Amino acid sequence: MTIARKTRILLTTGAAAAIVAGAAAFLPTAWHSPANAATPPEPPATSSRAAAPVSSPAITGLPDFSPLVERYGPAVVNITVKQDVKTAMRGPPGMGGPDDDEQQALPFFFRGLPMMPRRQPVMGEGSGFIIDSSGLILTNAHVVDDADRVTVKLTDKREFTAKVLGKDRQTDVAVLKIEAKDLPTVVMGDSADLKVGQWVLAIGSPFGFENTVTAGIVSAKGRALPDDTYVPFIQTDVAVNPGNSGGPLFNLQGQVVGINSQIFSRTGGYEGLSFAIPIDVALRVQRELVANGHVSRGWLGVGIQGMSRELAASFGLDQPRGALVASVQPDSPAARAGLKTGDVIVEYDGQAISEASDLPPLVGATAVGSSAKLKVLRDGKEKLLSARVEQLADADTGTGKPDAADKSHASLGVAVADLSPEQRARLGLDAGGVVVTAVGDGPAADAGIRPGDVLLRLGQTEIRDTRQLRQLVAKAPADKPIPILVRRGESTLFLALEPLSRNG
Missing domain, CATH: 2.30.42.10 (PDZ domain)
Incomplete structure (x- = not known):
C-alpha cells in the first residue's frame, strides 16, 4: 500500500525550485514576558556634550503559544484519503513484465493466463479544521482530489468518514462534513487586518506527525503564485511540510486568518517560504460550496x-x-x-x-x-x-537568417513576412499582422520577440502588412520606448521596444 502526503509541485527553470502544496495551522496567543526575566541594566550616564541615542522599545519576551494550542488544537484534524487505482492487466510470463514473479507463484495450470485487473489502494494525508460544531471542516481541494474515501481523525482519536460537500480548484478550498455534534471549533479572523511582521502559528500533520505546532511571522501579503489567479496569498516563514495541507493559520488573538496551502522549495521540503490562502477568500468560497455545491465567478x-x-x-x-x-x-x-x-x-x-x-x-x-x-x-x-x-465558464515558425531581413526592418533586427490566408484563418485574424521569420541583434531581440511571433500593433497603430510596418518603424519616436503587441501561440502580450535606431 502506498502512503503519500498530499503535495502539489510546480518545478521552475534554472534552480529547479518548486511550489509544493503543504498546509499549516496557527493558534492565537498574546505576548508574554517571563516572570523571572532579568531586568535590563540602567544605561550609563552621558555627559552634557553627548545626547543619549534614541531607540525603539526593546522586545522583552517572546509569545507563549501554549494557551492557544490547548484551546484550539482540538479543532485541528488529521485527514486521510484513500484512492483505489486499477492496475494494468497481467500478461503471460516471460515477456519482461513486472508480474513474472507473481505468475511463477501460481499453480502450473494457471500460469500464462491473463489475470484480472486489481485495485491498488493509494493513501494520502493532509490537515483541516472544524468551523462548525456540527461537523463542518475546511481543508485544501488538493487534499481530497480524486479521493474514494475520506477519513477525519480528531485529537481524541475518534475517526469519522467525511463527505465532500464541494471543492474549488481555483482557490484550492474544499468543505467536508462529518456526522458529529458538539465538536470543538476555531474562531474566524479577518485576513485584511493581518500585518507584515506579526506572529502567526500553524498546526497540522507534517509527514504524518499529527498536531505538530510551528510558528513564524507574516513575511508578505498579496503574493501572486503561478496558476493561482484568484488567491492573493499570505506569505509566512512558518515551517510547513507535506501533510500540513489544509490546516489553519492563526494570529495572536486566536483567530484563523488563513489556510496553509503551499511552499516554495528546491528540495520538496520547507525552506522558509510558506503560503496561506486568506481566510476571507476561503470563507466566501465555503459559503457558495455549502449553498450551491460550486463557486460562481x-x-x-x-x-x-x-x-x-x-x-x-x-x-x-x-x-x-x-x-x-x-x-x-x-x-x-x-x-x-x-x-x-x-x-x-x-x-x-x-x-x-x-x-x-x-x-x-x-x-x-x-x-x-x-x-x-x-x-x-x-x-x-x-x-x-x-x-x-x-x-466565468468553467503560428508557424518561419525560417531565415537575420542578415536576410528586409532592410526596412533593420532597426528592429527582425525578418518578417506577410501572413497567408491560411495562417490568418488558423490564428483567427480577419486582417493584418506579420509573422517574424528570424530575429537578429537589436531592439526586437532585447524586447523578447521570437521567431514565429505575429506582430499585431506598433504603438497605437495596427500592423496591416510588412510594407506598412516599414513606414511605422520610420516614424517611430527615437527618444522613448514604444509598445508592440505580439501574438504568441494562443496568447497576446505587449513588449517594450527600446528607442529605435534608423542607422541600419
Whole structure:
C-alpha cells in the first residue's frame, strides 16, 4: 500500500525550485514576558556634550503559544484519503513484465493466463479544521482530489468518514462534513487586518506527525503564485511540510486568518517560504460550496499582463502600475464596455490596481450580473467605463537568417513576412499582422520577440502588412520606448521596444 502526503509541485527553470502544496495551522496567543526575566541594566550616564541615542522599545519576551494550542488544537484534524487505482492487466510470463514473479507463484495450470485487473489502494494525508460544531471542516481541494474515501481523525482519536460537500480548484478550498455534534471549533479572523511582521502559528500533520505546532511571522501579503489567479496569498516563514495541507493559520488573538496551502522549495521540503490562502477568500468560497455545491465567478473577458518599467515608459506612465490589457475577447463584457487592447486598468470598482495580479480576484469576487466601474488610461488620459460582469465558464515558425531581413526592418533586427490566408484563418485574424521569420541583434531581440511571433500593433497603430510596418518603424519616436503587441501561440502580450535606431 502506498502512503503519500498530499503535495502539489510546480518545478521552475534554472534552480529547479518548486511550489509544493503543504498546509499549516496557527493558534492565537498574546505576548508574554517571563516572570523571572532579568531586568535590563540602567544605561550609563552621558555627559552634557553627548545626547543619549534614541531607540525603539526593546522586545522583552517572546509569545507563549501554549494557551492557544490547548484551546484550539482540538479543532485541528488529521485527514486521510484513500484512492483505489486499477492496475494494468497481467500478461503471460516471460515477456519482461513486472508480474513474472507473481505468475511463477501460481499453480502450473494457471500460469500464462491473463489475470484480472486489481485495485491498488493509494493513501494520502493532509490537515483541516472544524468551523462548525456540527461537523463542518475546511481543508485544501488538493487534499481530497480524486479521493474514494475520506477519513477525519480528531485529537481524541475518534475517526469519522467525511463527505465532500464541494471543492474549488481555483482557490484550492474544499468543505467536508462529518456526522458529529458538539465538536470543538476555531474562531474566524479577518485576513485584511493581518500585518507584515506579526506572529502567526500553524498546526497540522507534517509527514504524518499529527498536531505538530510551528510558528513564524507574516513575511508578505498579496503574493501572486503561478496558476493561482484568484488567491492573493499570505506569505509566512512558518515551517510547513507535506501533510500540513489544509490546516489553519492563526494570529495572536486566536483567530484563523488563513489556510496553509503551499511552499516554495528546491528540495520538496520547507525552506522558509510558506503560503496561506486568506481566510476571507476561503470563507466566501465555503459559503457558495455549502449553498450551491460550486463557486460562481465574475468574468470580464480580457487578457492582462503586468507593467514593467520599460512598458510603463512606453505608455507614458511615470511608474509601473495597473493591469495592461493585452487582448479583449469578442462579445465579452469588456468588449461591450469599450475596453481596448492597450488600455491600462488602474482602478476597479473604487479599488486601486497596483499590480496586474490585483485584478482577477476582484473580478472573480464580483456578483454575476452586477456592474463594475473601471478607470483606465488610454493614450495618456483617464477614461471611466462600466462593465456588466458575466459568469466565468468553467503560428508557424518561419525560417531565415537575420542578415536576410528586409532592410526596412533593420532597426528592429527582425525578418518578417506577410501572413497567408491560411495562417490568418488558423490564428483567427480577419486582417493584418506579420509573422517574424528570424530575429537578429537589436531592439526586437532585447524586447523578447521570437521567431514565429505575429506582430499585431506598433504603438497605437495596427500592423496591416510588412510594407506598412516599414513606414511605422520610420516614424517611430527615437527618444522613448514604444509598445508592440505580439501574438504568441494562443496568447497576446505587449513588449517594450527600446528607442529605435534608423542607422541600419
